[in-house]
Amino acid sequence: MKVAVVGASGYGGVELIRLIEQHPSFELRAVFSSSQPGHLLRSVYPHLDSSLVFKEMSVEDLSEADIELVFFATPPSVSSHWVPSLIEQGKCVIDLSGDFRLSNPNTYKSWYQKPAAPTKYLNQAVYGLSEWFQQEIAISPLISNPGCYPTATLLALIPLLQEKIIDPSSILIDAKSGVTGAGRSANQAMLFSEVNENIRPYKVDGHQHIPEIEQFASLFAQTEIKVSFVPQLVPMSRGILVTIFAGNVNNYTNEDLYDLYHSTYENTSFVRVRGRQWPETKFVQGSNYCDLGFYSDKRTGRIIILSAIDNLMKGAAGQAIQNANIRFGIPETSGLLFPALYP
Amino acid sequence: MKVAVVGASGYGGVELIRLIEQHPSFELRAVFSSSQPGHLLRSVYPHLDSSLVFKEMSVEDLSEADIELVFFATPPSVSSHWVPSLIEQGKCVIDLSGDFRLSNPNTYKSWYQKPAAPTKYLNQAVYGLSEWFQQEIAISPLISNPGCYPTATLLALIPLLQEKIIDPSSILIDAKSGVTGAGRSANQAMLFSEVNENIRPYKVDGHQHIPEIEQFASLFAQTEIKVSFVPQLVPMSRGILVTIFAGNVNNYTNEDLYDLYHSTYENTSFVRVRGRQWPETKFVQGSNYCDLGFYSDKRTGRIIILSAIDNLMKGAAGQAIQNANIRFGIPETSGLLFPALYP
Amino acid sequence: MKVAVVGASGYGGVELIRLIEQHPSFELRAVFSSSQPGHLLRSVYPHLDSSLVFKEMSVEDLSEADIELVFFATPPSVSSHWVPSLIEQGKCVIDLSGDFRLSNPNTYKSWYQKPAAPTKYLNQAVYGLSEWFQQEIAISPLISNPGCYPTATLLALIPLLQEKIIDPSSILIDAKSGVTGAGRSANQAMLFSEVNENIRPYKVDGHQHIPEIEQFASLFAQTEIKVSFVPQLVPMSRGILVTIFAGNVNNYTNEDLYDLYHSTYENTSFVRVRGRQWPETKFVQGSNYCDLGFYSDKRTGRIIILSAIDNLMKGAAGQAIQNANIRFGIPETSGLLFPALYP
């Protein structure tokens, strides 16, 4: 299966390349980058041994190279520009940007400050939260890969919302992320000296992953949900830890929670139910796992859920490959069954 | 004024020494350490130019050295052992441990798993949250210096609780800390390779700072308060960021909050009201400041408060010196008026 | 092929386990640890999904489990205790410790302050610098895996010494290492707060890797060589950068050096000749590559060589697997052909 990556020179793109190069069924045939056109991939990324050259995106190049699957790891409003013509040509697209995640175009416009993708394609897009939309992913030409924070959050929340364990009006999410999430562009705020020995809250008054979390949390809860969400940057390269607080509606115990999570995820490959062994990002670093911990606090009547992923893996490129596997009938774990790089 | 430090070889102790050596009114006369007795201070800490030698704690040495003020930066149950005889001899004590913070001995016992200090001295102890107990601190022989998390949390919460801005049953605290809070003892879990590139939740099922926060939050709210509290270790040496979520009881706006915090703290020296310029730990690193940010979120009806301190400064040694200044009628800012070490 | 790891709970051991679990031809059958006996591997290392239990080392357990290959990732004087009986039983041993690296027992004694291994086995041991002792490794029952610093240093030096490009009396080595090299034992000096924001020289007056470097440098130069060697700890988990200075004996140019290194290593799999694209440890992190850069400085008549490896991979576990592949006639790159985890 011949594949291409658009936005290949950013951190999400280069992680896709790492995974594709190791994958038994995918062959990387083209890499597109608007910032590095004409450069050899291996001169920009000396750790990769590839003779590909970054090019400016063009549909013609894709067609000539006989590519069946295109990954987009691009900023807002890039994939929505290219997807229609690719879909019409029969390509399959997995989009790691936010362009096709929100079903309501007005919601997209108000959170991303950009025009939304055409409704026709929004309607075709399937949300690539692999564990929960497997059947839809398997047959869709357009898979909208989830955001990093929504992935960690929704894997933790959906079982509780489906079973009505928590009060849907009580959900608060405190999220911490390594800085690769901010991308590889030159940016004073992301200089080592500014990030090191620092914790930095940002977008406290509104992060664009909020409507994505709310849309899918509402879907599974079958009621409209609004969440509080505070993201914070911590001095590390990779990793997200999401801490979720919610009201326990019926004194569910730690054992109840364990049973629920265990039965929900026992037949999946990348969600590890940890219970009271609190997840740490180090134990998922570089891997596609999501580790879930939880605690039912009798003192306060609240449930606390902890969810750890690698933002570039299960939060981006890893889940994209997982979705590609599902889409093309390859074993879901193909090319992804390796543990964290520890320490 | 001659002073001594007990527990002088830990991170809290060595920060006290840094501050005392720079202080215009205090003279360091003795340093006690159970782990380093007999060693020169400057051989253990080459950055300090002192000819003092660590000794095993003894009341006789304190008396001979004519010491008026003793700081304890010791593990649980050490200061409660020594304080009675020191108080009887007319010394003033500032205790950075938790031994005198909880007024109810049973609460201490259940959270610290140690016997509580004698009730007589618990009753004499004044809580050294400098901005809120200034008058009591000025006349007390025994000042119980607040914990690092409670300092950051209570400075943020008290104005809201006093003015009944938030629902007292709705308080959730997500706390992130650098690792100096864990002390300087050899500990596999605190090795660089275990902490670096990691976020680690700990004591999710109960941290001993919870009853301290609840005791003083309840006092100012005039109602019993229980809080949810999740602490997390992040890969940095110094700094705490506390993120607090609470229900807004009456649609208070960002301007209302700004006015409240500003009027509350305008005559204090170390609390900086930042509003929507979100606090970052880097901007308080090495200094005694507490930076407060906040956001009234109309979407969810919640208020989010962010509070940043240096855990070794305003969260420990800095506030202890501030309390010593207050106690001895020295200007409150004496020896503490320097900015963060940035970057 | 059934294999076992002794010293499996340290950083070198756990990296071996990561590699063996991914390896197409090796099956991990037993893990031995003197510090964690009785614990489940996955409870100590939650990122690994194994049902093995750490046991105290015993030759009987090895025999029963039908193990053919034993890796030792142990402190000094452990492998020399066990190796004789294992060799006599016909097992193959790859020893990652220093016990069999020095051919002269007195040299071992004076640098390691321990008794040397029995001469009979010292004589049987082959030095596992894969690129230079391939034929010997392929047939030896006892492979002495090189130290991390010697690996990075010798891969850089041997071509220059063989071809007499540099003055053998002029070699100086400035080495920088991440802290996993110091192991996983609790150790105050390796606490995050002591290592972070710090560069720390150590063993400036003599590191035990000096005689190892000298023994093999002398062998290839066919003259006795003494080197200056200064190791330094830098605040990162993985990675070694070795900077070597040596006198250029005959005005060899950068092109000469490129040709030499290129022709030397073009048929190897893990040495990448970078020339004036200076190696960085990030580009080998988590991988088995060694990146070599160099510069012939006409101003001073010296050659500077830069060599970067991951100390746990090419500097320990990765090279051990490479040697195991060579030893058992498996393709040398088997289980090792993945790029660095970047960033």
Add this chain to the structure above:
Amino acid sequence: MKVAVVGASGYGGVELIRLIEQHPSFELRAVFSSSQPGHLLRSVYPHLDSSLVFKEMSVEDLSEADIELVFFATPPSVSSHWVPSLIEQGKCVIDLSGDFRLSNPNTYKSWYQKPAAPTKYLNQAVYGLSEWFQQEIAISPLISNPGCYPTATLLALIPLLQEKIIDPSSILIDAKSGVTGAGRSANQAMLFSEVNENIRPYKVDGHQHIPEIEQFASLFAQTEIKVSFVPQLVPMSRGILVTIFAGNVNNYTNEDLYDLYHSTYENTSFVRVRGRQWPETKFVQGSNYCDLGFYSDKRTGRIIILSAIDNLMKGAAGQAIQNANIRFGIPETSGLLFPALYP
């Protein structure tokens, strides 16, 4: 004494401001920045409590503000533009850039690729290595503050060169630096994710601090000296460790070295002679100290010297204040007598 800082928004500039604001004799009256004109200092640097506003540099503003002393912390070729008119107006200038360090204009041109400052002013400039040019600094209108690497290197080398302890043709310098030395401009290579978990050699083929080291090393050795110099970036914000190797010409012992360094620096305030207690950057972080360690290696006949400074302090702003103190007859240590921020 009224002072101004030009280039005030970079890391060197903001460190100068930190020191001036704490200084008992200097008053900061103006801050100039070409990148932040019109911005409040405290909005760019929230940790500083100043009501000054960054302005575009102008000689008129300096004159109106009645400023006597101007610090330049600017990129190459900025101070050489302004200094002539300032000197003519009788201002005193302390220049932290390289513009006045090299006495030979051709040398400047070839290493900085810019035109050199006018010879007249080059001749007036005094090199501000405080411990070695005290008398000249005390009377000069133009003090050229040393580079960070040259400061650490020359304080280590000068005693050995003066006393002819080392072979002047044998000097090799391996330098490691935190990343604040690269400045605060947005720069992809200095992003946290690129620097973290990495050691990066740079300018291996020629760093502009080489001619500065050679000029002053030659001066004190009274013979022309060429050095090898390899700088490397390590993942920390502040700190330089320089490791120097040189041939021991006459079997000088560790005791000889200790005596030499001790007698050389015993009457200075900021050079601490550590001997075989190897210097670490953490013990000088945030302070103006230079810690020197050394080892006479009998095996190789070489002397190894280790020199640690904070690049923003003794390597830039701290030494600039020290020079200002000397220049204006204030005690040399004024405003600088505080220890490292540890840990």
